[in-house]
Amino acid sequence: MAMVRVEHLVKTYGAARALDDVTLEFPDGGFFGLLGPSGSGKTTLLRAIAGFVLPETGRVFIDDEPVENVPVEKRGIGMVFQNYALFPNMTVAENVAFGLAVRKVTEAEKKRRVAEALELVQLAAFGARKPHQLSGGQRQRVAMARAIVTQPRVLLLDEPLSALDKALRVDMQIELKRIQREIGITTIFVTHDQEEALTLSDRIGILKDGRLIRHGPPREVYDDPQDSFTATFLGDARIFSGTVEAGGLRLADGTLVPGVRTPTVAVRPENLHLSVAEPDLPCRLQARLGQKIFGGALGTCLLDWRGEVIKVLGRDADFRDLPESGPVWVGWRPEHSIQMSG
Amino acid sequence: MSNAFLAHLGRAYVGLILFFLYAPILVMAAMSFNASEFYQLPFSFTTDWYAKLAGNREILSAAWRSVWIAVIVTAIATSLGTAASIALFRYDFPGKRVLQVLLFPPIAIPWLITGTAMLIFFFGIGLGRGTPAVILGHVALALPYVIVVVSARLTSFDRTLEEAARSLGASPWQITRAVTVPWILPGIIAGGLFAFAVSFDQFVVSYFLSEPGDSTLPVLIYTSIRKGFTPEINAISTIIIAVSMGIMLLAARYSNFGGER
C-alpha cells in the first residue's frame, strides 16, 4: 500500500521545468530517498508533497486522499528543514509542543507527548534550553522531535543532515534510521549525497532535470543502473562505448567485451582488476598506468586509455607490486559488465 | 602627514560638525532659562518661562492635541503598516513591485505638495480642515516609514520558520502571532516610534490641514514665531526637542542601527 502517491506532476518556473511529469509511489512505512544533482527537482517534489509548491497539473495523494486543494497546515505532514527552522523565541520544549498547541491538545497530554518525543531523540534533559544553546546535532534532534510529535501521516526531510560535519553526519544517519524504525513512519527525504541515500533508504528515486530517471531498492539500482546518468551519479562508473557485434561489444581500440548486447557498458571502479601480465579474465583491455594514489587501506590508480582516464579502486596491498607507470592490463568479470539501455 | 595626525584631524572635523548641529539647539535651550525677555546677555538663570508655560492654556492644549494625535496615528499606522509588510513579505503576486514602489511618493514628494493636495481633496469631499483631516494625513505620511522599517526587519527573518509552523498545522494567523510577530517586534516598535515622530514633529501637513484655534503644537509655534519670539516658545521648543530626540534614541535601539544582533 502506498502512503503517498504523486501522479503526472508538472511544475514550471518560467521556462524551466522543475517537475516534468513525475509519477511515483512511496510505500507505507518505508524510508524513501530522493536523489539528484542540484536543480533536478527533488526538493520541488518534496515541497509539492508538503504543499509549499503548487504544481500546475498532476495529483498528490496522502493516504489515498487527494490533497492538491488541502493547504500545508491541514495535510498532516511532519517536516524537517535543512536549517532545522527552530523557532528562536521558544525553548526546546515549546518548539516541540508547537504543533500540539495549535491542535488544542490538553496541557497534560501535551506535556506527556513532548516528554516522550524528547525521550525518543535522547534530549529529555534539554527541554528548557533555547535553540541557540544547542549544538548542530542537538538542533537536528529537536527538529525531528518537533516533526513527529504530532504523529503525522508522513515525515518529510529536506537535506536533513547537510548542515552537519561528516563525523556527526554518520552518527545522525544511524540515529535517524533508528527513530524511523521505532515509530514506523513513512519517510521521504531529499539529499544530494548518494552515500547517505544508499545508507538510509529502503527505496530510492533518482531525478534529473525534473524527470524521474529511476527508482527502486538501493542495491538493485546500484547493481543495475540501466542508464549512464544513474551509473555515474550513484557511485562511480567507467562507461565504454562501441559497436555491438555477434560476440559482444567492440570498443574503439579493438577490444571485444563479450556478452554485452548494448552499445554502452559501465564498470564500477571497485570491480576492475589491475595486473602487469595479461589476466585470465574474459573482459580485459590494455592501458597505461598514469598515477598511483595512496589512500590508507584503500588506494586508487588512474590509468590512461586512449587519452581517457580509467579509475581503479582497490586495496592498497593489491597495488603495491605494480610499477609506478607503464603498460598494464585492466580486467573484470563478465557479470560486472553493466549493460546500458540509455 | 602621518596617519595618526589625519585621524586626529578627522575626529576634530566630526566634532566641528556636531558643534554645528547642536550649538543652536543648546543656545535655544539655554535661552529658555535666561531671565531676559529679549535674549539679552549676561545670562541669569530662571525657570520663569517654564512656569509661564504651565499657565499658557493655548500652548498646553495644542501640546496635548499633538500628543494624542500622534498616539492615534502611531496605533493606526503601525498596525496597518505591519499587516502590509507581512503580506508583502509572505505572498508573491503580480503587481507586488508596483505596491512597493508606491510607498515612495509619500516619502519623496515635498510635504508642501502633499499637504496642499490633501487640503484640496479633503475640501472637495466635504471633510475640510480639522483634527480628522490631520490624522488622515499623518497616517498616510507615517505608513511608508513603518512599512520600510518593518520590511527591513523582515528581510532578516528566516522564511522557513513560517514554513515549519505551517507544516506543524498552524494557521496563517497562528503563525503570525506565534512566530512572525515575536521576531519582527523590534522592527514594529521602531516603526511605531518613527510614526510617532513623523506625526508629533509634523509641521507642513498639519499647517495646511488644522483649523485655526485648533492647531497642533508645531503649527502654533510657527504662527507665534511669525508674531515675534518669546522665551516661552524657547521653553516649549526645548521640551519638544528633548521628547523627539528621546523617542529617536529609543527607535535607534530597536531598529538595529549599529548592526548589533
Added chain:
Amino acid sequence: MATTIAGQDRLRAVTLLSPAYLWLTVAVFLPLSAMAFFSFLSDVPFGGRDWHVTLDNYRAFFETTTYATLLWKSLKLGLIVTAVSVIVGFPCAWVLAKVVKGRSREALFLLVILPFWSNSLVRIFSWAIVLRGNGVLDRAVNAVLPWDVKLNLMFSPTAIVIGLVHSYLPYVILTSYLALQAIDDSLIEAARSLGAKRRTILWRLILPLSAPGIIAGAVLIFVPVVGSFMEPRLLGGRLGTYYGTVIEDQFVAVFNWPLGAALSFILLAVVLAILAAASPILKRART
C-alpha cells in the same frame, strides 16, 4: 488545480494589504489627482462659486516671468544647499565610516543622525535666535575678534542656506556613510599595496564606489529644499520669497487654490523628473 489554495492566499494578501493601500489612496494618491484637476479650474468648485475648466493657471506661470524666476531661485537654493551639504557631509561620513572604530563610531553616528529626526521647525527657530542681530553669534564673534563687526546674518539668503544645511546635512552623511561602510577595507589596502597615492585612491576608488550613496543623499536634500517655505519665511524675512512661499500664500493668504494647485503641480513635475532621473542610482544605493 490547486487554485483554491492560491485563491485563499491571494485573499489573505488582499486582506492584509488593502487597509494600508486604501489609506494611501485616499490620503495621497487621490489628493494628488484632485490637485491635478484643480489646477485646470478657474475657481474652487464648492461654496457655490462659478467655475470652468481653463488653462489660465498654467498660462499665468508661463506668461509672466515672476513664477518661473521664483522657481529658478528655489532650484538655485536647492543646488547651493545640496552642494554645501555634500562637501561638508562627505568628509564627516568618511571619518565615521573609516577612521573611527568600535562603539564610539556607533555613538557618533547616532549623534549626527539624531537632530534630523527632531522637530525641523524648532531647529530653524533656534537658528533665528543664534543669527539675529546683536544675538549670540554676533556677541561670540565680537568677543573673539578685537575689532567691531556687525554680522547680522538674520534675514539674508546666507541665513536660509545655513538653516537648510543644518536641517538636511544628516541625510547626506547617512547615505554616504552607508555607501562608504560597504566598501571593503581590503580594497583600499590592495590599492595601497599597488602603490596608489591617497589622492588616487580617493578619486579612482572611493568616490566612484560611494557615488550612488552621495547622489542618493543629494536627491533627498535637493527635492525637499526646492519645496521649502517655512525655512525661507523664518530666516529670510522679506527676502525670503521663494517658490514654496508663493504656493503657501495661494493656500493660506490669497486663497487662489487653483493657481496654487497649478504651481504645486509644476513643482511636482520637476520633482518627479529629478526622482525619475535619479531612480536607477537610488535603487543601487538601497542595496
